[in-house]
Each structure stands twice: as structure tokens, then as C-alpha cells.
Amino acid sequence: xxxxxxxxxxxxxxxxxxxxxxxxxxxxxxxxxxxxxxxxxxxxxxxxxxxxxxxxxxxxxxxxxxxxxxxxxxxxxxxxxxxxxxxxxxxxxxxxxxxxxxxxxxxxxxxxxxxxxxxxxxxxxxxxxxxxxxxxxxxxxxxxxxxxxxxxxxxxxxxxxxxxxxxxxxxxxxxxxxxxxxxxxxxxxxxxxxxxxxxxxxxxxxxxxxxxxxxxxxxxxxxxx
Amino acid sequence: xxxxxxxxxxxxxxxxxxxxxxxxxxxxxxxxxxxxxxxxxxxxxxxxxxxxxxxxxxxxxxxxxxxxxxxxxxxxxxxxxxxxxxxxxxxxxxxxxxxxxxxxxxxxxxxxxxxxxxxxxxxxxxxxxxxxxxxxxxxxxxxxxxxxxxxxxxxxxxxxxxxxxxxxxxxxxxxxxxxxxxxxxxxxxxxxxxxxxxxxxxxxxxxxxxxxxxxxxxxxxxxxx
Numbered sequence: 001x002x003x004x005x006x007x008x009x010x011x012x013x014x015x016x017x018x019x020x021x022x023x024x025x026x027x028x029x030x031x032x033x034x035x036x037x038x039x040x041x042x043x044x045x046x047x048x049x050x051x052x053x054x055x056x057x058x059x060x061x062x063x064x065x066x067x068x069x070x071x072x073x074x075x076x077x078x079x080x081x082x083x084x085x086x087x088x089x090x091x092x093x094x095x096x097x098x099x100x101x102x103x104x105x106x107x108x109x110x111x112x113x114x115x116x117x118x119x120x121x122x123x124x125x126x127x128x129x130x131x132x133x134x135x136x137x138x139x140x141x142x143x144x145x146x147x148x149x150x151x152x153x154x155x156x157x158x159x160x161x162x163x164x165x166x167x168x169x170x171x172x173x174x175x176x177x178x179x180x181x182x183x184x185x186x187x188x189x190x191x192x193x194x195x196x197x198x199x200x201x202x203x204x205x206x207x208x209x210x211x212x213x214x215x216x217x218x219x220x221x222x223x224x225x
Numbered sequence: 226x227x228x229x230x231x232x233x234x235x236x237x238x239x240x241x242x243x244x245x246x247x248x249x250x251x252x253x254x255x256x257x258x259x260x261x262x263x264x265x266x267x268x269x270x271x272x273x274x275x276x277x278x279x280x281x282x283x284x285x286x287x288x289x290x291x292x293x294x295x296x297x298x299x300x301x302x303x304x305x306x307x308x309x310x311x312x313x314x315x316x317x318x319x320x321x322x323x324x325x326x327x328x329x330x331x332x333x334x335x336x337x338x339x340x341x342x343x344x345x346x347x348x349x350x351x352x353x354x355x356x357x358x359x360x361x362x363x364x365x366x367x368x369x370x371x372x373x374x375x376x377x378x379x380x381x382x383x384x385x386x387x388x389x390x391x392x393x394x395x396x397x398x399x400x401x402x403x404x405x406x407x408x409x410x411x412x413x414x415x416x417x418x419x420x421x422x423x424x425x426x427x428x429x430x431x432x433x434x435x436x437x438x439x440x441x442x443x444x445x446x447x448x449x450x
Binding site for chain 1: 291342343369372394
């Protein structure tokens with residue numbers, strides 16, 4: 001009975017996610033679901049991304065159990081940010097995103113960044129209507145975290161390793177981390193960066209731009225056929 | 226219906242947790258449920274604790290989605306360790322602990338350390354049969370994590386702030402962190418430590434010893450009445 005209910009919840013979530021996806025595609029908004037542990041640097045990365053991609057109109061949806069702190073941080077850079085508080089909910093679901101989208105003028109956006117609730121496990125299984133899921137690890141979290149969290153490694157279109165500026169101060173073997181990822185998902189891209197120093201931000205920004213171009217091209221083809 | 230099922234799951238969990246608690250009390254084993262985000266340093270703390278409390282017979286139950294890595298690390302120090310793999314399960318439940326306990330000779334233990342699955346949210350609501358829950362934060366995770374995770378702050382008997390050796394390299398305001406905790410749970414104890422340098426380990430070890438003495442005294446009183 002427990003499993004049946006979970007399946008029903010996921011089915012309903014998928015239906016709402018499909019509606020979100022349709023609405024986002026109609027408005028031509030490329031959407032990234034950013035997932036990672038609490039404190040891995042998701043908010044800092046989004047702050048740096050907003051600054052680096054200032055020529056693009058970016059909306060942000062931020063998920064947290066409680067508080068407005070992340071939205072407050074981003075509100076210093078953009079007014080296109082909506083905070084979702086999930087209460088005791090350990091991940092965002094499609095209906096959260098739908099509610100947040102109702103507070104945004106999607107036609108005035110090119111890119112939507114969704115910062116999921118800090119959690120390496122639960123957000124992976126929930127489609128939000130995004131185009132890509134991006135999984136984030138950090139050097140301070142230890143080199144074993146990819147092996148211990150295979151679902152996020154397998155379900156992500158891109159993996160990030162953040163806090164590279166702290167690598168000299170922590171026991172983290174890059175070879176171990178890379179090998180674990182290759183075993184789980186041989187084709188996934190991995191970028192290493194530091195939102196604080198800016199190292200590696202160019203590759204991340206280039207990745208977003210290239211994905212947005214592919215997204216726009218696909219939409220043009222769909223419009224012609 | 227979703228809520229009803231969740232309540233049933235929690236009720237069943239509470240019943241199994243009560244059985245665990247009874248069994249642990251009969252064997253006079255003081256039990257700590259250690260909860261924290263992935264990469265906050267739970268395994269390193271348990272390794273250091275095993276070394277610091279070498280006069281006490283300590284068993285360890287380690288929860289992870291997958292892999293045997295934490296148990297392998299601890300097996301270098303003790304042979305009293307059982308790994309529980311939860312698959313996609315984002316927290317330990319009482320039945321996991323019951324199954325793990327079946328592989329341990331409880332009468333040969335004084336202390337049981339349970340390392341929960343790395344997650345700041347989901348483990349909080351599940352009683353495992355422990356005597357105390359200990360919540361763990363780390364300096365590299367940012368000073369806003371207590372405010373953003375009120376349930377772990379409110380449900381823990383003790384809070385730890387780990388990775389104090391990395392404090393000079395990260396933006397972390399101790400005053401903000403302390404004030405957030407005080408607002409949520411004015412009476413909870415907070416210890417700052419580094420499992421790598423050993424700083425603060427003496428306070429943590431003293432806390433465990435004092436709690437074990439209280440536990441033993443309470444059991445004596447119960448036996449007399």
C-alpha cells in the first residue's frame with residue numbers, strides 16, 4: 001500500500017511536471033534543476049551565474065524548508081527570484097514549481113534556474129518540468145560522495161564539483177572521485193569550479209549557453225514541422 | 226490518503242523503535258543517532274571517537290544508500306561495525322537498526338553509535354530506539370544551515386559544528402550560527418570540534434561519558450524500583 005501511494009504521488013507529479021514543461025517551452029525558457037547537498041554552494045553558484053550571464057534574462061526559484069535567506073541573497077542581484085518554502089518537505093515537487101511560476105512573467109525570461117532543497121537523495125526522483133538536471137558535489141564533502149549517491153550521478157546531464165579553492169585544505173582525491181563517476185555514468189560531463197574565486201565559471205557559463213542554443217534550435221525545428 | 230499512510234509508517238516505525246530501545250536498555254547499551262548532511266564529517270568523527278574512547282566497547286551501525294566504504298574505514302579500527310544499505314532510502318528507519326542489531330553481540334557493548342544516512346532533513350522524524358539524537362553541522366556548509374533546518378536543531382540533544390580547522394578559509398559567521406540556534410532551541414548544547422586536528426574532541430568525549438554515566442544511573446534506579 002505504501003508503494004502504491006508513492007507511485008500515485010509520482011504519477012501526479014509527472015503530470016504537473018509535463019504541464020510546467022509545456023508552459024516553459026511555450027515561453028522559450030530553458031530550465032535547469034540544480035541539486036546538491038546542503039552547503040555544497042548552490043546559492044553561491046547561482047549568484048555568480050547571475051553576474052556572469054548578465055546579458056540573459058534569468059529567473060530563479062529557490063527551495064528551502066524555511067527562511068527567505070537565499071532569495072534575499074539573490075535579490076541583491078535580481079528581482080526575478082521566488083522563494084518556495086517546503087516546510088518539512090525534503091525536495092521540490094512539480095506543484096511547488098508551478099506555484100512559483102505563477103509569480104513570474106515567463107515571457108520576460110530566457111533561463112530559469114531552480115535551486116532545489118539541499119539534499120543529495122530525494123530531489124533526484126522528482127521531475128519538475130526542467131530541461132536538464134545538474135548534480136553538484138563539493139571538495140569539502142569528500143571524494144566518496146559520488147559513489148555513495150549513484151542516483152544523482154546517473155540522472156544528471158552535468159555534474160559540478162564546487163569549492164575547488166578549498167581543495168588544498170581537504171583530503172580529496174580527484175582520481176577516486178572521477179573514477180567513481182566514470183563507473184556509474186561514463187558519458188556524463190563533469191566541470192570543476194569555484195564560485196568564490198571564479199575559476200571554472202567560464203566553462204559552466206559556456207555549457208549553459210550551448211545548451212540554450214540547442215534548446216532554441218530544437219524549438220525552431222518543432223515549429224517548422 | 227498520503228498523510229494517513231505516512232502516519233501508519235511512522236506508527237509502525239515507533240513500535241519497532243520501542244522494541245530496539247527495550248533491547249538496548251536490557252543490554253545496557255547507550256545509543257547515539259548521529260545525523261548530518263553528506264560530507265559534514267560524521268564518519269571522520271566516529272573514527273576519532275573510536276580512537277579516543279578505546280577503553281569503552283563501542284559498536285557502530287553505518288547507514289548509506291550504497292557502498293561499504295564507511296564500514297571499511299571503521300573496520301580498520303574496530304570489528305564491531307555493521308553497514309546498512311538503504312537503496313534509495315534517504316534515512317535510517319527502526320527496522321534497519323533492528324536488522325543491524327541482530328548482527329551484533331549487544332551484551333559485549335557499552336555504547337552504540339549509529340551514523341545515519343547523510344541528510345539534514347529526513348532522519349530527524351524517525352525514532353530508531355536511540356537514547357539521544359545528535360545533529361551535526363560543518364563550517365564549510367555555511368552559517369545559515371541551522372536556520373534553514375529548524376527540525377534537526379529542535380530535535381537534537383546536542384549539536385556539533387565540525388571542520389573547525391577549515392574556519393579560516395570559509396565565510397562563516399559563528400555569531401550568526403549561534404544566534405540562529407539560540408532562537409530555535411535556547412537550551413541545546415553546542416560543541417565545536419575538528420576530527421582531523423582533534424581540537425574540541427575532549428569536550429565531545431566528555432559529553433558522551435557523562436551521558437553514559439547518567440544512563441547507567443537511571444538504569445540502576447529503575448532496577449531498584
